[in-house]
Every structure is written in C-alpha cells, then in structure tokens.
Amino acid sequence: RTYARSQPAPLVPERAYDAAFGTTTSNTYARIQDTSATFFNGPLSTVELTGGGSGYDVPPDVSISGGGGAGAQATATLAPRSVGTLSLSSGGGGYTSVPSVAITGGGGAGATATAVVGARALSGVAVSANGSNYATVPSVVISGGGGSGATAIAVVSGRRVTSILLTSAGSGYTSPPTVTLSGGGGSGARGTAVLGGASVTGLTLTAPGTGFTSPPTVTIVGGGGTGAAATATLSPAAVASLSLTSAGDGYTASPTVSFSGGGGSGATALAHGLTMTLQPKSIVEDFDPTFGRMNAMLGTEVPNTNATTQTSIPDFDTDPPTEVLRGTPAATRLGSAADGTQIWKITHNGVDTHAVHWHMFDVQVINRVGWDGAIRPPDPNEIGWKDTVRMNPLEDVIVALRPILPDVPFELPNSVRPLDPTSPLGSTLGFHNVDPTNQPAPVTNKLVNFGWEYVWHCHLLGHEENSMMRPMAVAVAPVAPTGLTAQVVGRTVRLLWRDQSINETSFIVQRARSASGPWATITTGVPPAAGSGSTVNFIDTSVASGSTYVYRVLAANVVGYVQSYAAPAVGYPTASAESPSSGISNAVTP
Structure with missing residues (x-):
C-alpha cells in the first residue's frame, strides 16, 4: 500500500495495482485490431437492455447493485402499446341516444369505442297522426322495444285523437316501442313512444389503436346527457429502453441490473463502464525526402488497414498538431465531459527500438500486442506512472495518458506561433498535406494556437534531432468572465461583460427564457478581448418582441490547426476547453 499512499490510481484498471489500492479488477488488454477499450473505473457509461421481458403494465423499477460502486440509477420505458381496456368511472345521466366516444392523446392513434346506454322507461307518447271518425276512445297498446309495462289512454275531441296520456312508464326499453291505436269506430290515428333519459352502462372497444406510450384520454359527448366518464388502460408490454439517470461512481466491475414490479417479468440488462477510443499513432522509419x-x-495510423490502404501517415515536426488534448485538473473524474484522458495505440512500423518520452504527462502502460496477435502485459518495471516507454519493432503499445497541469498562482498564456517558425507566414512548403484519415489536406504556414504546448519524441538524440518529435496542443480552460449585464436597445439586446482571462480565443453566448433553462447557444464567435480586464460588447439581434430573456457567457480556448476542408477530408483535430459560466444576467424584455 506504500505506492497507493503517494500515487493516484491508474487510469485504466489492471490487476497489478489491486494489492496497492485494495481493488478487484480485470485487465483491460487491447488486441491487434481493437479501436476502443471498455473498462470499469468509476462511473457507468450506459445500461444496455438485453431482454425486454413481457407483461408489464407500468415501467418496472430498476436496481443497480454490486460491482464495487454505488449511486448508479436507471429508469425503464415500456414499448408503445395499444389500448387494452376501457373502464367506466361514471355513467352520467339523461342520455336519450347513444353518445360519441373519443380516445385522444397518449402518443398513439387509431383507438375507437362505442357507448352502451342503459335500458329506459317511457317519458311520454306523442300523437303522430290524429285519425278521424272516432265515436269513442280507441284502445292504446304499447309493444316491443325490449321492455314491458308501459300503458296509455287516448283522448278524443271532435272525433279525432288529440293526445295520448301515459299511465305507466314501464321499464327495460332499449329502443322506442310500437304504439298501436284500435277501436273507437275511427281510423288513422298513430302514436310515437318517447324514451326517457338513461345513464351510460358500458363501453365497447372497437379498435385498440397503436403507439400509445401513456394512457389516452377518453371523452364521452352528445346523446343528450352529461356526466359519463371513463379511463383507458394500456395493454401489457415489454421494456423497450433504459435511461441511465445517474452514473454513480467507484465501479471496478460490472454491477448487477435487476427489475422489479410493473406487473411483468423477464427483463434483463447489462451495465457498461467507460468506452474510450484508441487514438491511432505510429512510429515510421522512412526515407528523408531531402537527403534520401x-x-x-x-x-x-489508419485503423484496420489492408493491402490497399496506407497504414501509417508520417508527420514532420512542422505539420499541424495531431495530438490535441483537454487540460485536466488532477481531481477530474475519468470519463466526465471535462476529462482530457486519452488512450493511444502506437504502432511501430520500423526496425529500431525507441525510448518515447512525453513532456508533462502521466503515462500508464496498459499492454503490448505483437503483429502476430500475441498480447503482452507490462513488464514489472513498467508498472506505475511513466513518462518514457520502450517501443519495440513490429509491436503495438497501448498507453493511457493525461496531461499534467502545473499548479501555479497565475494564469499562463497560450503558445501561439507559426507552424514552421523558420518559414514565412503563407508558405505552403515543407508539409505532408495529409490529414489523419489519409485524405489530402493542404497546409499553409500560419499562426496556430498550441495552448499549453507540450511535446512527445524519441529520447535517442540522433532521432529527436532529426524530426522524430511532435508538438502536443493542450487546451486549458480560461477564467470565467464576470459582470454580465443585459440592456434593451431598440429591438435588440446589448450585452456587456468583463474579460478575466488571457487565453480565450472566443466567447460563447447562450440565451434562455428563464434562469432554469433550457439554454441555447446563439453564437460561438464573439472575438476575444484585448486583454484581461477589458469590457466585451455583443448585440443580440435575434430576439422576439415581447419575450423575456436571460443570458450567460463562457470563454472558450480552441487549440489546433483550424481549417475547413471539403469532404472526404476531415482536416486536422482541434480541442476546446470552456470556462465556467459568467453567471446569469438580469432579465430583459425587448
């Protein structure tokens, strides 16, 4: 444990460090064709759903346990579903005809239903034809309609039937019964039964629809009544996806992901650690273009090369930097957005052994892999932090590295210089003109921001003095701007803030409708100020009249050779480090 008391833990877990740090880990060895490395060293990166299960009525609870860490949380989302059932919560009343049923919302479409109105009594009998020549009152018979018990008598005046009086409303009628008048010496009189109001007694789902992610709203309208209400329940479904809501920390192995509740079963998932791209680098032993x-x-190096694709792309010390990194304070969590750690896979295409040295870097040797595919762990003398690593011919060396940022009580400026200080600006001579994807990308000698400029090189003097040295551009975050204010000027908003940094390359302006966000970037191109303490001005012309806005500003430091190229070229890499926010401005309404 003596080592652990004086040194930080390795960037990538290896069993050789377990005794010192009291961990139980697995070796993360890269193979010959690997382009990325996945390992557990702190937070989780994703939770992968491996089986959706079935029968879930609501999203189940997700538990993440074990693996040496704590704090990881995830939520489950069910697959889009159809409507399974409709439940009548209130039948209402007064319905004289079948009302309409609408099923809306919930993210889906196509669900339909019909209402069932309960059996009713008669509310009256209307005379639909008076007839003639009635000497006495005719008999009234009410039949059919699914019910019984309704009775009525006719009223005759002037030998015509003038009204029909309901003497018993009956019950159980689902449709208007037939009214028949007979006798009395006359003919032609007819009556029509009128049903009374009733409640909705049920709903029939005629189409379940599709695509519902939450229960839709059921609306019952029309039919002459009011008060009927119902709710929809979706059919059971499988778990469709998982969202990692908290990455947790301290995980040295894969934790167990389990599901509980929700009414279903069978869902399974796997937790994943960090996945980092292996940055392809190379050592090339080639012929000098000047002297041969x-x-x-x-x-x-071009990853996964074949017989028709060039393997290595050599670079002079004057070519644009291809090693660009974010400056990382020592306490920065591995894998976080601010982390500047990189993993390099250095392919040695030559015949000499080289002692490659990094200035101002903590370097961890992960493993070697020969061109025959044989994986070799670090030698005993390569355990621990290094700044120089042996590179054997016909072998790949995989290293993890992070730039060291000296803790000084003052701010350091960027290194801004020509790519080739020995040639005039604007010169196009002396460059390889090939980007890291092996595409033509012409280079012009111009001023380039190298940030905190470090180098890596071979420690053999005969090599480092003959171009086996490359610059590394490290982007260090500027100091945050202060004193941000907003002022309405006509139909625009004027922003003023104070620059507090000496290494910003531009300012980023963000805007929101309230202090809680969400924030939208409206420009990344506000030019840097003349120096620390200067006031910076920006006019926002994209505001809408009558809308309220708040603002915040970040200082950005972009390093590398900034130049756009037409596809398929991607150009040379850059890196950006941003300051914390300036704080939120006062609210303004133009």
Whole structure:
C-alpha cells in the first residue's frame, strides 16, 4: 500500500495495482485490431437492455447493485402499446341516444369505442297522426322495444285523437316501442313512444389503436346527457429502453441490473463502464525526402488497414498538431465531459527500438500486442506512472495518458506561433498535406494556437534531432468572465461583460427564457478581448418582441490547426476547453 499512499490510481484498471489500492479488477488488454477499450473505473457509461421481458403494465423499477460502486440509477420505458381496456368511472345521466366516444392523446392513434346506454322507461307518447271518425276512445297498446309495462289512454275531441296520456312508464326499453291505436269506430290515428333519459352502462372497444406510450384520454359527448366518464388502460408490454439517470461512481466491475414490479417479468440488462477510443499513432522509419537517408518519424495510423490502404501517415515536426488534448485538473473524474484522458495505440512500423518520452504527462502502460496477435502485459518495471516507454519493432503499445497541469498562482498564456517558425507566414512548403484519415489536406504556414504546448519524441538524440518529435496542443480552460449585464436597445439586446482571462480565443453566448433553462447557444464567435480586464460588447439581434430573456457567457480556448476542408477530408483535430459560466444576467424584455 506504500505506492497507493503517494500515487493516484491508474487510469485504466489492471490487476497489478489491486494489492496497492485494495481493488478487484480485470485487465483491460487491447488486441491487434481493437479501436476502443471498455473498462470499469468509476462511473457507468450506459445500461444496455438485453431482454425486454413481457407483461408489464407500468415501467418496472430498476436496481443497480454490486460491482464495487454505488449511486448508479436507471429508469425503464415500456414499448408503445395499444389500448387494452376501457373502464367506466361514471355513467352520467339523461342520455336519450347513444353518445360519441373519443380516445385522444397518449402518443398513439387509431383507438375507437362505442357507448352502451342503459335500458329506459317511457317519458311520454306523442300523437303522430290524429285519425278521424272516432265515436269513442280507441284502445292504446304499447309493444316491443325490449321492455314491458308501459300503458296509455287516448283522448278524443271532435272525433279525432288529440293526445295520448301515459299511465305507466314501464321499464327495460332499449329502443322506442310500437304504439298501436284500435277501436273507437275511427281510423288513422298513430302514436310515437318517447324514451326517457338513461345513464351510460358500458363501453365497447372497437379498435385498440397503436403507439400509445401513456394512457389516452377518453371523452364521452352528445346523446343528450352529461356526466359519463371513463379511463383507458394500456395493454401489457415489454421494456423497450433504459435511461441511465445517474452514473454513480467507484465501479471496478460490472454491477448487477435487476427489475422489479410493473406487473411483468423477464427483463434483463447489462451495465457498461467507460468506452474510450484508441487514438491511432505510429512510429515510421522512412526515407528523408531531402537527403534520401533513413529517418524515424512520429505520425498517425489508419485503423484496420489492408493491402490497399496506407497504414501509417508520417508527420514532420512542422505539420499541424495531431495530438490535441483537454487540460485536466488532477481531481477530474475519468470519463466526465471535462476529462482530457486519452488512450493511444502506437504502432511501430520500423526496425529500431525507441525510448518515447512525453513532456508533462502521466503515462500508464496498459499492454503490448505483437503483429502476430500475441498480447503482452507490462513488464514489472513498467508498472506505475511513466513518462518514457520502450517501443519495440513490429509491436503495438497501448498507453493511457493525461496531461499534467502545473499548479501555479497565475494564469499562463497560450503558445501561439507559426507552424514552421523558420518559414514565412503563407508558405505552403515543407508539409505532408495529409490529414489523419489519409485524405489530402493542404497546409499553409500560419499562426496556430498550441495552448499549453507540450511535446512527445524519441529520447535517442540522433532521432529527436532529426524530426522524430511532435508538438502536443493542450487546451486549458480560461477564467470565467464576470459582470454580465443585459440592456434593451431598440429591438435588440446589448450585452456587456468583463474579460478575466488571457487565453480565450472566443466567447460563447447562450440565451434562455428563464434562469432554469433550457439554454441555447446563439453564437460561438464573439472575438476575444484585448486583454484581461477589458469590457466585451455583443448585440443580440435575434430576439422576439415581447419575450423575456436571460443570458450567460463562457470563454472558450480552441487549440489546433483550424481549417475547413471539403469532404472526404476531415482536416486536422482541434480541442476546446470552456470556462465556467459568467453567471446569469438580469432579465430583459425587448
């Protein structure tokens, strides 16, 4: 444990460090064709659903346990569903005809239903034809309609039937019964039964629809009544996806993901640690283009090469930087957005052994892999932090590295210089003109921001003095701007803030409708100020009249060779580090 008391834990877990740090880990060895590495060293990165299960009425609870860590949380989302059932919560009253049923919302469509109105009594009998020649009152018979018990008598005046009086309303009628008048010496009189109001007694789902992610709203309208209400229940479904809501920390192995509740079963998932791209680098022993002598150079590698694709891309010390990193304070969590850690896979295409040295870097040797595919763990003397690593011919070396940021009580400026200080600005001579994807990308000698400029090189003097050295551009976050104010000027908003940094390359302006966000970036191109303490001005012309806005500003430091190229070229890499926010401005309404 003596080592652990004086040194930080490795960037990538290895069993060789378990005794010192009291951990139980697995080796993260890269193979010959690997382009990324996945390992557990702190937070989780994702939770992968491996089986959706079935029968879930509501999303189940997700538990993440074990793996040496704590704090990871996830939520489950069910697959889109159809409507399974409709439940009548109130039948209402006064319905004289069948009302309409509408099923809306819930993210889906296509569900339909019909209402069932309960059996009713008669509320009256209307005379639909008076007839003639009635000497006495005719008999009234009410039949059919599904019910019984309704009776009525006719009223005759002037030998015509003038009204029909309901003497018993009966019950159980589902449709208007037939009214028949007979006798009395006359003919032609007819009556029509009128049903009374009733409640809705049920709903029939005629189409379940599709695509519902939450229960839709059921609305019952029309039919002459009021008060009927119902709710929809979706059919059971499988778990469709998982969202990692908290990454947790301290995980050294894969934790167990379990599901409970929700009415279903069978859902399964796996938790994943960090996945980092292996940055492809190379050592090239090629011929000097000027004198024709054999010369070693550093460069980049095209991953997964074949017989028709060039493997290595050599770079002079004057070519644009291809090693660009974010400056990382020592306490920054591995895998977080601010982390500047990289994993390099350095392919040695030559015949000499090189002692490659990094200035101001903590370097961890993960493993070696020969071109025959044989994986070799670090030698005993390679355990622990290094700044120089042996590179054997015909072998890949995989290292994890993070730039060291000296803790000084003052701010350091960027290193801004020509790519080739020995040539005039604007010159196009002396560059390889090939980007890291092996596409033509012409280079012009111009001022480039190298940030905190470090280098990596071979420690053999005959190599480092003959171009086997490359710059590394490290982006260090500027100091946050202060004193942000907003003022309405006509139909625009004027922002003023104070620059507090000496290494910003631009300012980022963000806007929101309230202090809680969400924030939208409206520009990344506000030019840097003349120096720390200067006041910076920006006019926002994209505001809408009558809308309220708040603002915040960040200082950005972009390092690398900034140049756009037409596809398929992607150009040379850059990196950006942003300051914390300036704080939120006062609210304004233009």
